[in-house]
Amino acid sequence: MTTVRITDLALEFAGTSPVRALDGVDLEVPEGTALAIVGESGSGKSTLASTIGRLHPRSARIVSGEVLVHGEDVLSLSDRALRVYRRDTLAYVAQDPIGSLDPTMRIGNQLKLILRGIGDDCSPRRQVELLDGMRVADPDRVRRLYPHQVSGGMAQRVAIAMAMCRRPKLLIADEPTAALDSQVREEVIRLLFAQAKEQGTTLLWLSHDLPAVARWCDDAAVMYAGRVVEQGGASAVLGRPAHPYSQALAATDPSRARRGERLTSIPGSPPVLEGASAGCAFAARCAHRIDLCHAVRPEPVGARRSLCLRSPEVASQGTMQHEGASV
Template identity: 50%
Template sequence: MIVEIKDLSVRFSTGRTALQALDEVSFRIEQGARIGFVGESGSGKSTLANTLGRLLPTSAVIEATTFSVGGQAVNQLSSKALRHLRRDTIAYIFQDPMAALDPTMAIARQMRLVLSEDDASLSDRLVGVGIRDPQRVLSSYPHQLSGGMAQRVTIAMALMRRPRLLIADEPTAALDASLKREVMDLLFARCAEIGAAVLFVSHDLPLVRHYCDKICVMYAGRIVEQRKTAALFSSPAHPYSRALLGAEPGAAKFGERLVAIPGVPPALYEPTNQCAFAPRCPDAQIACSQRRPEDLTVDGGCAKCLFPNTAELREQA
């Protein structure tokens, strides 16, 4: 087990108040697994990704029953041990490759900081991520590369030390649509070669569906549904999951309008004692505003809903 998380909560101090960014999140990732995290902006996806490597500001307070990555209790690691974890166990790919690369250093020098190798070995690594002119790229600075080329460089750098877990946070957000599948094919193929698990954060539901074996749907800092990909897309259990899939542009038929999710996600200043999605849920009942939903077993996983698959059950009644 590469990641084991139970009851992980993160809050940020904002003066007199505290923002509850993650609220009792629990999940596991096995070696070699491909797990996707989806949800609206502000749902906690990126906060969760950064928490795994403790890449959070000092204002963050992390609490968890279990918080283990690579067999290590991350919240108890010293600064030195944490650097080793980030170097040898976890690798990150962020959405903006130009921001991830140092603009003052040539690519070759940046790659040698990750792993000391000669130019011939570095060239082989760039060829491995589909770069046809590696020598030119090695001598270039980030601003001299296209977005797709720069993202290929960050992929090569992320995988140089053969991490056990790759966290990809919107890795195709800065790329043209024509390059997305090409870069994602490359990323997941290379991870499969080295046996790395992938935690893929994205708003692009078709990409997540294509590449991930399991999906976690996040809302208001909680995982409201986590299931095998095929099960979630064929019969989403949580009303928020259904709404999210219904708002996906590719889900609309010709001539149909997309169905937007009404309202906005809540800003949580403390753990809620009700279903956070209740004010926006078309299937909400009185109990939804009175009880905090916990995991209920459904086909292929679980969902935090008092009345999972409500709409489908009503149609069948």
């Protein structure tokens, strides 16, 4: 079974300088798996995630495409069906935990409302149990606090506890651990993935943390300039990337560097598209480009669905090193 199936999704932000944040995304997330979306800042990860929840801003216009979740077309749900979808299927954890909690309400009361909404036990004992499940220290005290009275790390655990207590079928986590220190991060990731596995929740994990992605996620999709340029098993995509952009991205991962070796960075910066990219959006930065790459829009090739005209040759060359690039 497939939980999420996205076909040719294109989205533009209106304004004096319009931005085509999604430029024809194709993505599949099998049920009960954890898929990471990786890619440089501005590649469209958050925009894609918010569109799956139909949470994208009003200034965004869907140009084309379809988002199916359990076969339902999310972009054309009625208001009522959308409320049911958000209540019964989807949970969303944002990068900014404090911002995602209601500042006017004690944490316990927020948990109570959610639990009552799904007809579950909403007693203080149950609230404590849920916070304890996310290893919140002194949960009975925390339940009586307001969000601004807890640390960022604590607020993120609370936000995850709130998301998971609804036993969502699909959890979208947008860099949920980026603001946490490394020890807390590891523990929160472990708890979240354990709960997702136990509940059979499909997980969409947006992250810049490539080692964590390789370690925890089943699959990975690499985004560049609003398209998924490659997808497949997480350790395969990051360990033996097929697309030149994935190769360049993987080479920036500090955990792959050997002692004494200089880390590479990707020269140049990603384009901000105003309309559909005519050719390959990565061509200007790609060491493998040929003239055709600027003119021909690449179509998916092979099991990884790599968007590269030169896919077979490039994939066999392994991780590309960018000459003279370092951080």
